[in-house]
Amino acid sequence: MINWLLEPLTYGFMQRGLAASVMVGILCAVMGTYVVLRGMAFLGDAMAHAILPGIAIAYILDGSLLVGAIAAAVAVAVGIGFISRGGNLKEDTAIGILFAAALSLGVALISTMQTYAVDLSHILFGNVLGVSTSDLWLTAILGAGILLTVGLLYKQFLVISFDPVLAATLRLPAELLRYVMLLLLALTVVVSLQTVGVGLSSAMLVTPAATAYLLTRRLWPMMLVSAVIGALSSVIGLYLSFYLNIVSGAAIVLTATTFFLIAFIWNRLKS
Amino acid sequence: MTHTPHRLEVINISIGYGDKIVLRDVSFQIPHGTRVAVVGPNGAGKSTLFKALVGLLPLKSGRILIHGLDLGLHKDCVAYVPQREEVDWKFPVTVSDVVMMGRFGKLGWLKRPSRADQSIVAESLAQLGIADLEKKSISVLSGGQQQRVFLARAIAQEPHILLMDEPFTGVDITTQEVTLNLLDTLRDRSVTAIISTHDLNLAANRFDFILLLNKRVIAFGPPNEVMRQENLAEAFGNSLLVMENGAMLVDECCPPDEDLPHDHPAKEIQHD
Numbered sequence: 001m002i003n004w005l006l007e008p009l010t011y012g013f014m015q016r017g018l019a020a021s022v023m024v025g026i027l028c029a030v031m032g033t034y035v036v037l038r039g040m041a042f043l044g045d046a047m048a049h050a051i052l053p054g055i056a057i058a059y060i061l062d063g064s065l066l067v068g069a070i071a072a073a074v075a076v077a078v079g080i081g082f083i084s085r086g087g088n089l090k091e092d093t094a095i096g097i098l099f100a101a102a103l104s105l106g107v108a109l110i111s112t113m114q115t116y117a118v119d120l121s122h123i124l125f126g127n128v129l130g131v132s133t134s135d136l137w138l139t140a141i142l143g144a145g146i147l148l149t150v151g152l153l154y155k156q157f158l159v160i161s162f163d164p165v166l167a168a169t170l171r172l173p174a175e176l177l178r179y180v181m182l183l184l185l186a187l188t189v190v191v192s193l194q195t196v197g198v199g200l201s202s203a204m205l206v207t208p209a210a211t212a213y214l215l216t217r218r219l220w221p222m223m224l225v226s227a228v229i230g231a232l233s234s235v236i237g238l239y240l241s242f243y244l245n246i247v248s249g250a251a252i253v254l255t256a257t258t259f260f261l262i263a264f265i266w267n268r269l270k271s
Numbered sequence: 272m273t274h275t276p277h278r279l280e281v282i283n284i285s286i287g288y289g290d291k292i293v294l295r296d297v298s299f300q301i302p303h304g305t306r307v308a309v310v311g312p313n314g315a316g317k318s319t320l321f322k323a324l325v326g327l328l329p330l331k332s333g334r335i336l337i338h339g340l341d342l343g344l345h346k347d348c349v350a351y352v353p354q355r356e357e358v359d360w361k362f363p364v365t366v367s368d369v370v371m372m373g374r375f376g377k378l379g380w381l382k383r384p385s386r387a388d389q390s391i392v393a394e395s396l397a398q399l400g401i402a403d404l405e406k407k408s409i410s411v412l413s414g415g416q417q418q419r420v421f422l423a424r425a426i427a428q429e430p431h432i433l434l435m436d437e438p439f440t441g442v443d444i445t446t447q448e449v450t451l452n453l454l455d456t457l458r459d460r461s462v463t464a465i466i467s468t469h470d471l472n473l474a475a476n477r478f479d480f481i482l483l484l485n486k487r488v489i490a491f492g493p494p495n496e497v498m499r500q501e502n503l504a505e506a507f508g509n510s511l512l513v514m515e516n517g518a519m520l521v522d523e524c525c526p527p528d529e530d531l532p533h534d535h536p537a538k539e540i541q542h543d
């Protein structure tokens with residue numbers, strides 16, 4: 001049994017993969033609480049897809065994918081914040097247009113490459129085993145920054161999420177806070193691309209947080225439980241991936257979904 | 272004697288959404304520590320007025336002065352108790368979490384609540400008779416309890432002006448009573464309270480001033496000056512029914528405004 005657990009860790013790529021996916025699991029889970037509570041699931045999904053052109057350009061220019069993704073993420077966060085500020089279009093329509101266009105642009109750019117199929121599948125579904133040491137560092141630094149910001153702005157984010165009217169009477173800069181939240185969300189999505197990819201990052205945002213929502217009654221315990229579920233899903237998913245030889249991102253998401261189903265059924269039986 | 276500034280002065284304001292003007296050319300002055308009922312039919316613009324008073328809706332024209340200064344220059348002297356359906360009651364917070372939010376305006380950006388804040392929260396909860404609900408999730412509360420949580424939060428804000436939107440609609444008798452008692456406590460602390468209500472009887476008997484609205488100010492003054500047949504007829508139109516003995520009945524039958532609750536039984540007012 002111990003051998004069974006330790007054997008994958010004798011490989012350097014598995015160590016890095018495990019470290020990366022645990023960090024991503026925790027980050028997505030924490031930001032995911034806001035996604036679930038504020039009904040931003042579609043937004044998170046759109047963001048992930050909209051980052052694709054940034055990655056593709058970085059790939060073509062042989063630059064760092066993460067840096068390309070970050071640049072795209074910032075642009076997308078500002079773009080979505082701007083479009084959803086009220087106008088003639090409903091917010092989800094505007095996001096839908098933006099995200100489909102960005103996805104198409106990304107696929108168009110990637111399709112010019114020779115290794116098209118392999119690259120696309122890595123980008124769409126993650127390539128956790130290809131995490132380099134420098135990726136790991138960047139993930140750690142970004143992750144720490146995101147968690148620190150969430151910790152510092154806990155009060156403000158709580159008020160703008162629960163009661164925007166109170167936020168206004170307290171004279172909180174709600175608009176600015178909303179942009180900061182979008183930016184944190186975009187950076188979280190970027191970090192998650194390496195492990196679960198564009199296609200599945202929204203699942204990592206939503207599923208652990210939704211599970212925690214069923215099990216807790218306050219915001220910070222919800223974040224904590226969500227983080228634990230996110231981290232556990234990542235570890236279990238990666239082992240499954242190693243032994244059953246399935247794509248790591250899918251294994252991680254399916255594990256998280258199993259946790260959700262257990263919580264859902266438990267919740268039903270209780271009431 | 273020196274001139275005491277009015278707590279709240281509203282000067283020729285017009286408010287609306289987009290191109291649509293909901294309230295036109297509204298002016299009134301509310302002195303120190305009084306209690307004002309805002310009365311009018313559905314869609315008269317009561318909620319709209321409140322939203323403008325807390326700075327949620329920009330003014331199309333006019334000015335709102337608090338202590339002689341423009342709205343927004345005071346950070347935390349206006350508290351607003353919204354209609355209950357305006358927040359998500361399934362949000363994962365406890366009763367004391369919600370009340371603590373009332374303290375956030377006085378806390379620094381990165382400060383955690385202190386012991387003093389916690390005792391203010393505890394006092395506010397006790398004052399509304401919901402101290403025992405402190406640790407309860409807000410998802411299990413009854414309508415009246417939800418209302419009291421909002422009131423406790425507003426008290427915890429330690430406001431100079433308290434705005435309440437329909438606090439008497441659809442709540443139990445205990446909550447009504449607790450709310451009215453709270454108004455007495457607030458008067459002792461010379462907090463100005465502005466409350467919208469459909470209960471004309473309550474407005475006539477428990478308030479210093481009545482603001483009668485219907486898209487504009489129909490009348491503003493003490494209840495005996497405002498509650499006249501011609502004013503009410505102008506505000507409520509066909510919904511006003513005058514009985515032979517002089518009693519007046521308001522029947523709310525018009526389609527409700529989208530930001531108003533939907534249950535308004537007929538209300539009777541009796542002339543003293």
